[in-house]
Amino acid sequence: MSDSTRSATPDRWTRRLHAYSDGELSGFARWRFERRLRRSPQLQRELAELARIGDWVRDAHAGASGPDLWDAIALRLPAADARRAERAAGERPGIGWLAWPGALASAAVAAVLVVHWLTPPTPSRIGVVRWLDSGPRDVMVLEAAPDTTIVWVIGPPGKRPARGEDGKV
Amino acid sequence: MGRSSHLRVALGACVALAGIAMLAAPGSTTAQSPGSNRVPVNVMIVQTSNKKGEVDPRAQELHEKLKKQLRYKSMRVIQEQRVDLEMNQVGTVDLPDGRKVRMRPLHKGAKGVLMAVDVQGAVKLDARAPNHHKVVIGAGEYENGNLAVSIEPDYE
Numbered sequence: 001m002s003d004s005t006r007s008a009t010p011d012r013w014t015r016r017l018h019a020y021s022d023g024e025l026s027g028f029a030r031w032r033f034e035r036r037l038r039r040s041p042q043l044q045r046e047l048a049e050l051a052r053i054g055d056w057v058r059d060a061h062a063g064a065s066g067p068d069l070w071d072a073i074a075l076r077l078p079a080a081d082a083r084r085a086e087r088a089a090g091e092r093p094g095i096g097w098l099a100w101p102g103a104l105a106s107a108a109v110a111a112v113l114v115v116h117w118l119t120p121p122t123p124s125r126i127g128v129v130r131w132l133d134s135g136p137r138d139v140m141v142l143e144a145a146p147d148t149t150i151v152w153v154i155g156p157p158g159k160r161p162a163r164g165e166d167g168k169v
Numbered sequence: 170m171g172r173s174s175h176l177r178v179a180l181g182a183c184v185a186l187a188g189i190a191m192l193a194a195p196g197s198t199t200a201q202s203p204g205s206n207r208v209p210v211n212v213m214i215v216q217t218s219n220k221k222g223e224v225d226p227r228a229q230e231l232h233e234k235l236k237k238q239l240r241y242k243s244m245r246v247i248q249e250q251r252v253d254l255e256m257n258q259v260g261t262v263d264l265p266d267g268r269k270v271r272m273r274p275l276h277k278g279a280k281g282v283l284m285a286v287d288v289q290g291a292v293k294l295d296a297r298a299p300n301h302h303k304v305v306i307g308a309g310e311y312e313n314g315n316l317a318v319s320i321e322p323d324y325e
Contacts, residue, residue: 128296129296148305149303
């Protein structure tokens with residue numbers, strides 16, 4: 001066997017050893033390797049070394065795992081969701097911007113209506129008398145009081161009523 | 170509760186207040202007495218005179234309204250009548266000189282009753298009189314004085 005063959009052979013068997021150790025060999029390759037393993041104390045030692053190294057790695061991983069933080073993380077998740085929702089609501093271009101103007105406009109409308117409601121009704125400028133026909137006679141319409149209107153027909157046509165010094169008809 | 174929640178509550182309260190005020194406003198249609206087409210009218214016929222005399226106690230309220238505008242020294246009540254009319258119904262009251270006063274309610278709304286009034290031989294008019302508003306119409310001369318007709322809608 002040449003050097004190249006000798007050096008290739010351990011590499012090949014070393015690769016198969018690793019594959020066998022990892023459970024990756026199957027079928028005929030596994031049978032061949034196990035037959036070789038039974039005959040080679042060196043392979044048996046190397047397999048034992050690999051198994052020990054694997055145990056160390058597993059032990060190291062087991063030891064490195066710290067306290068279980070999941071419970072603490074899970075407790076914080078609702079708060080994080082709530083903060084995210086508030087940020088989203090604040091950034092959402094909804095009708096939130098209408099709140100102040102809307103409140104002011106509503107208050108103004110309410111104030112106008114309340115003032116209108118509380119103040120007594122003012123007499124209409126149109127007046128009570130809407131239409132009048134006195135024929136040829138002169139007539140006077142007087143708003144004598146907020147609740148009284150006088151319609152006074154005065155004598156024959158063209159004859160103006162004589163008002164006294166007190167202004168009465 | 171956040172700031173936006175407070176604003177929403179304030180906005181809702183203002184809108185509710187505005188709605189209540191609108192419903193309670195006297196000019197709104199809901200504030201009217203619904204449905205009734207009846208228009209009772211108080212009619213008073215008085216004679217004013219320049220002869221010295223008294224003011225009829227029944228006409229004292231009317232006298233208080235007229236005395237600043239009309240010149241007379243006495244007032245007596247000739248007739249007092251309550252005329253219960255329906256919408257568009259014509260009511261008639263007789264004057265002492267045989268003439269008639271006719272009145273007809275045409276419309277009743279928030280601003281009062283629109284009435285057509287005809288004082289025979291004197292004047293015809295349409296008047297929109299609020300409830301308890303007196304429309305006093307001079308009906309011409311009568312027995313050394315003047316007749317006046319007071320018409321006052323008086324409904325619930």
